[in-house]
Every structure is written in C-alpha cells, then in structure tokens.
Amino acid sequence: MKTYTIAAIPGDGIGTEVVSAGIEVLNALAQREGGFAFKVDHFDWGGEYYKKHGRMMPENGRDLIRKHDAILFGSAGHPEIPDHITLWGLRLAICQPFDQYANVRPTRILPGITSPLRNVTDKELDWVIVRENSEGEYAGVGGRAHQGSSLEVATDVAMFTRAGVERIMRFAFRLARSRPRKKLTVVTKSNAQRHAMVMWDEIAAQVAAEFKDVTWDKMLVDAMTMRMVIKPETIDTVVATNLHADILSDLAAALAGSLGIAPTANLNPEREFPSMFEPIHGSAFDIMGKGIANPVGTFWSGVMMLEHLGEKTAGARLMKAIERVTADKRFHTPDLGGKATTKEVTAAVIEAIKGANA
Ligand code: NAD
Ligand code: MN
Numbered sequence: 001m002k003t004y005t006i007a008a009i010p011g012d013g014i015g016t017e018v019v020s021a022g023i024e025v026l027n028a029l030a031q032r033e034g035g036f037a038f039k040v041d042h043f044d045w046g047g048e049y050y051k052k053h054g055r056m057m058p059e060n061g062r063d064l065i066r067k068h069d070a071i072l073f074g075s076a077g078h079p080e081i082p083d084h085i086t087l088w089g090l091r092l093a094i095c096q097p098f099d100q101y102a103n104v105r106p107t108r109i110l111p112g113i114t115s116p117l118r119n120v121t122d123k124e125l126d127w128v129i130v131r132e133n134s135e136g137e138y139a140g141v142g143g144r145a146h147q148g149s150s151l152e153v154a155t156d157v158a159m160f161t162r163a164g165v166e167r168i169m170r171f172a173f174r175l176a177r178s179r180p181r182k183k184l185t186v187v188t189k190s191n192a193q194r195h196a197m198v199m200w201d202e203i204a205a206q207v208a209a210e211f212k213d214v215t216w217d218k219m220l221v222d223a224m225t226m227r228m229v230i231k232p233e234t235i236d237t238v239v240a241t242n243l244h245a246d247i248l249s250d251l252a253a254a255l256a257g258s259l260g261i262a263p264t265a266n267l268n269p270e271r272e273f274p275s276m277f278e279p280i281h282g283s284a285f286d287i288m289g290k291g292i293a294n295p296v297g298t299f300w301s302g303v304m305m306l307e308h309l310g311e312k313t314a315g316a317r318l319m320k321a322i323e324r325v326t327a328d329k330r331f332h333t334p335d336l337g338g339k340a341t342t343k344e345v346t347a348a349v350i351e352a353i354k355g356a357n358a
Contacts, residue, residue: 013283015074047078056089077283131245172239260294
C-alpha cells in the first residue's frame with residue numbers, strides 16, 4: 001500500500017480549525033478508497049510559535065518538510081503580530097525557496113451556492129486563475145531609510161525575470177490547453193507600468209506562438225475586474241502577476257459565493273520540492289475559535305493535492321462528496337448564510353465519502 005507523507009502546517013486562527021477538518025476528511029477518503037494511506041506530520045509553526053521562539057518556524061524548518069509528498073497549509077496571520085512578519089516568516093518562507101512558482105486558483109459556483117452576481121450559472125463562471133508566485137511585486141526587493149524622519153523613504157521594487165515570466169506563461173498556456181475551452185486571458189498593466197509589464201506582454205505573445213490551439217487575449221487588470229463582474233462567461237483560464245492575481249482571486253472567490261470555499265495549490269511543477277495546498281482565506285480573526293469556519297476551501301484544496309499526487313479517482317470522489325454537501329443548505333456555514341458548524345460540515349462530507357460512488 002502506498003503511503004503519502006503530508007506535512008500539516010495549520011498556522012493560526014481558523015487555519016487550525018480547517019486543517020484538522022481537512023485531515024479528518026483525507027483519512028476517511030483514504031479508508032474508503034483503499035490502496036493508499038496518509039502519514040500526517042504536524043508542525044505547530046505560526047504566531048504562537050513566534051511568541052515563544054521569536055520566529056515563525058525553526059531555522060531548519062524547510063529541511064523538516066523537504067521530503068514530504070505534499071504540504072497542507074492553514075493560514076499565517078496572528079492578531080498580535082504584524083502581517084508582514086507572519087506572511088514572510090512562514091508562507092512565503094516556504095513558497096519561494098521551494099520554488100512553488102505556479103499558484104493555481106480554480107473558481108466555480110458549487111451546487112447549492114448562490115453567486116452575488118444576478119443570473120450567473122455554474123456553467124458561465126468556471127475559471128482558473130494562475131498566479132505567478134515567485135517574483136514580481138512580492139519579490140521582497142526594496143528598503144527603507146531615514147525611518148521616522150521627514151526624509152523617510154521606502155521602496156518595493158517589482159522584479160520580473162524573463163525565465164520567471166516564460167515559465168508561468170508556459171504553465172498557464174498548458175493549463176488552458178487542458179481545459180475544454182482552450183482559452184487564456186493574460187492580465188497586464190502595461191499602459192502604466194512601462195518596463196516589466198511590457199516585457200510580460202512580449203513574452204506572453206512569444207509563448208502563445210507555441211500554443212496555436214489556445215485562443216488568448218490580453219486585458220488590463222482594472223478592466224479585468226469589470227469583466228469578471230459584467231461578462232463572467234467570457235473568461236476561462238487567466239494568468240496574472242503575483243499582486244494582480246492575489247487581488248483578482250479574492251474577487252473571484254467572492255463572486256463564486258464565499259472566500260471560505262476557495263482552494264489553491266502552490267505548485268513546484270518540476271517536483272523538485274513538495275507543493276503546498278491551502279484555502280485562499282486567512283486566519284479570520286473575527287470568527288476564530290467559534291467553530292463556524294467554512295472548511296470547504298480546505299477540502300477542495302485536498303482535491304487539488306490528490307490530483308497532484310496522481311490519485312485522480314480519489315480526488316473526483318472527494319469533489320463529488322463536497323458538492324453533495326454544498327447542495328444541501330443545512331450544511332451551509334454562516335459565511336454562506338447558513339447555521340452549520342465546521343464539525344457538521346466535516347461530518348457530512350465524511351458521510352458523503354462513504355456513500356459516494358464516484
Ligand atoms: P481573511 O481571509 O482571514 O478574512 C476575510 C473575511 O472572510 C473575514 O470576515 C472572515 O471571517 C471571512 N472568512 C475567511 N475565511 C473564512 C472561512 N473559511 N469561513 C468563513 N468565513 C471566512 O482575511 P483578512 O481578514 O484580511 O486577514 C486576517 C489575517 O489572515 C491577516 O493576518 C492576514 O495577513 C492573514 N492572511 C493569511 C493568508 C495566508 O496565510 N494564505 C491569506 C490571507 C490573509
Ligand atoms: Mn490573498
């Protein structure tokens with residue numbers, strides 16, 4: 001029997017609540033499926049760890065998870081610690097050195113869930129956003145001088161490399177090709193940002209020549225927000241920079257019903273390092289500890305993890321179980337307008353896994 005080793009990093013806030021729910025569901029799935037099992041190692045890194053040790057994860061943290069088959073992540077973010085410390089100290093400290101350069105964010109309207117958009121159907125809103133996850137605006141380049149004085153200066157420099165842009169464009173075109181509509185929108189801002197974004201556009205056009213069967217177009221990011229709301233059916237696969245895709249994918253999640261259901265995969269496509277799977281939401285300080293966090297984003301991230309591990313049948317079974325549960329409004333958490341708890345949704349998905357004939 002195949003055993004997959006999973007590094008679980010729940011982090012803080014509702015991250016801990018949804019990751020433990022996710023592990024319960026994955027174990028139930030493995031049992032139902034037979035043929036494979038999960039060995040989960042837990043890492044208590046995050047804000048509480050920081051309060052004890054002065055850092056978000058141990059110095060050799062990455063070495064402890066380098067050999068795992070995948071990482072299941074919750075959220076980095078603690079009410080008592082500045083966000084740039086929690087983010088850079090944990091999530092980005094894993095994503096960037098492990099070269100998880102392709103951040104894939106599917107968005108669909110699941111059965112039973114209502115989009116805030118009038119009249120949009122699940123067939124019209126079926127997107128995958130590919131976020132460049134290794135450089136760009138989040139390269140970490142910049143600095144501050146003369147802090148506190150009136151001469152104070154601060155810069156954040158967006159860094160784009162040809163190699164980095166080429167590989168994310170290829171990844172996005174390949175993904176677009178694998179989907180029925182074979183359609184890609186390249187998001188840009190080359191009117192205002194006249195160096196890196198112009199190179200981004202040029203490389204998109206060069207890579208597009210290798211993918212003649214993919215229809216593609218280009219859209220300025222501000223116009224893209226409007227298109228997502230007004231003409232969602234014209235969008236399929238999208239590729240955007242680290243910052244642009246970060247923002248667009250929260251909008252996408254909200255348009256699909258809730259941030260609480262949106263999943264993401266941080267992929268190292270070459271598989272030199274483990275890839276990381278996580279809900280796109282954060283620690284949600286306003287609801288943490290209440291037991292009402294929506295675990296669906298984490299379950300759906302579990303589906304992406306199973307697909308990455310090559311367990312396609314199990315992934316399909318889990319997705320079917322999730323959809324069966326979202327279709328039943330009794331299992332909607334408050335973010336979806338319901339009254340269900342994290343535990344109730346988790347139990348319902350496990351029940352559906354046992355019954356699902358995917
Ligand atoms: P957030 O995603 O934590 O919350 C935004 C809103 O959505 C809140 O009202 C919250 O209650 C709701 N929400 C989010 N997930 C939900 C779920 N599963 N079920 C029900 N409701 C849900 O974003 P924020 O408030 O901007 O950030 C809070 C903290 O999380 C900050 O410290 C931030 O830096 C961190 N954060 C971390 C990540 C990450 O680690 N990937 C991502 C985003 C934010
Ligand atoms: Mn974000």
